[in-house]
């Protein structure tokens with residue numbers, strides 16, 4: 165008997181409307197843990213090279229981990245993995261909430277979804293079975309209506325539901341998957357993969373949670389967390405202000421992405437800050453399974469931007485993507501943008517970035533009112549931003565082009581519009597300017613799924629003593645703008661730690677190993693061992709993270725990606741134009757040297773960036789040469 169996990173996955177075929185249960189060996193769980201690791205394992209093994217991401221042959225892996233659902237804060241996250249229609253790379257997206265812990269309670273650790281349904285369908289996964297349900301009456305509906313109708317049809321108010329909106333059905337390349345209407349599996353367009361399969365939703369309700377090997381020890385760690393989390397000022401701020409707590413500090417540093425990364429300071433930053441939200445529109449807080457921090461927001465706004473609280477309030481990334489990035493300083497409008505994206509099933513980061521790209525093209529004359537059918541696109545015009553969101557979701561007018569993402573849109577527009585297309589590997593940049601924290605630049609460039617701010621700790625962590633520095637054995641502090649060997653080394657260690665959290669479905673806000681993280685790496689190891697009965701170590705878990713990263717990298721190499729794709733948009737090599745960091749830029753030569761050094765530290769070929777045969781053998785990944 166296994167503990168902590170189920171030892172079962174469900175393989176679902178949408179074409180045949182059938183499922184079968186598989187029992188992976190324990191060694192698979194030990195080597196890949198779950199989440200990113202399990203997803204990369206199955207995607208690499210099962211997806212034929214060069215498969216179109218929107219073809220029926222693409223597969224979707226929805227994966228929990230060996231500790232998802234353990235009743236401790238932060239054990240809530242669930243990974244969804246497929247080939248991305250936005251980047252053509254390995255695609256991965258995580259979200260918290262309650263979906264992951266509920267899925268784990270159905271008796272399955274993961275679902276592998278294959279094929280394309282003839283008609284719209286949704287899945288109902290409950291204790292050890294998968295049922296196929298007709299989705300024809302909910303196809304085309306916004307997420308809230310669809311979720312309500314599914315719960316009514318199932319007569320189950322407590323089913324947790326991950327679903328797509330019209331954007332996913334319309335194959336917008338950055339359509340997302342929402343659970344509980346506000347926890348977004350946001351990035352990389354995996355909502356479009358669900359849409360291409362005519363899969364509207366996956367509902368889960370589980371009553372067969374796996375047993376834990378040492379429940380008392382787990383309970384003790386949960387109690388420790390509940391008692392100690394308020395001792396950390398950073399965590400308390402996150403609880404009171406949400407992730408929007410980052411708006412003003414980054415603005416003060418001059419690295420708050422403004423006007424499509426032209427500048428780093430926003431004159432109306434106060435208006436869209438976490439404090440302003442708390443004072444004006446905040447009506448409640450929310451959190452993920454078993455978490456006391458409750459960093460999620462609920463807001464209610466008035467005319468002209470009324471919002472429905474069920475869609476949650478905007479997070480930092482969303483605030484910046486529709487606020488400073490588009491020069492909009494109205495929190496009501498930003499909250500409305502958040503609501504629309506959650507209703508239509510759009511990734512807020514890519515949507516805001518695509519709109520900022522369009523505005524800059526329009527302001528520069530590369531797009532005209534002929535292209536936009538009369539819609540004027542101007543910095544700071546909240547109403548046109550909101551109008552564009554609907555047009556993107558429904559692929560109407562210029563929204564059809566913008567729904568392709570900035571890389572494809574700039575290729576179509578031509579006329580040097582690629583200067584305004586801020587992406588890596590086709591995925592729009594997250595709302596952090598690497599010109600002020602260069603480790604983020606390395607993370608953007610080498611992320612296997614394209615630009616991602618969640619790849620590693622951000623550079624200020626390396627600038628002063630912290631729990632992370634102590635545990636990683638880093639004794640020298642490193643300046644946030646440094647790109648030398650000390651920074652690369654710190655990035656390598658932080659990257660593997662953060663990757664481990666994605667393999668285990670653990671929330672980074674709970675486990676950030678600096679002074680805002682509550683639980684530390686040793687406690688994470690204790691949680692794994694107390695749950696599973698294993699005798700694992702931090703070293704072994706970090707190796708699992710490295711294994712998952714190398715698998716994702718190898719997947720991309722097989723798809724034809726090379727070191728030449730580990731790039732940054734040109735704008736990041738240019739100076740920040742305004743704000744306290746005016747003049748800051750990334751030195752291209754230093755950045756290339758840092759990348760080469762990173763490859764060598766990782767055991768990757770310094771020229772091609774491919775994992776070396778020796779590294780693969782060391783990670784017990786020699787088998788991938790047979791695939």
Ligand code: SF4
Pocket residue numbers: 237238239240260261450451452453455456457458459460671672673674
């Ligand atoms: S800290 Fe926030 S995101 Fe993390 S588990 Fe708690 S509520 Fe969820």
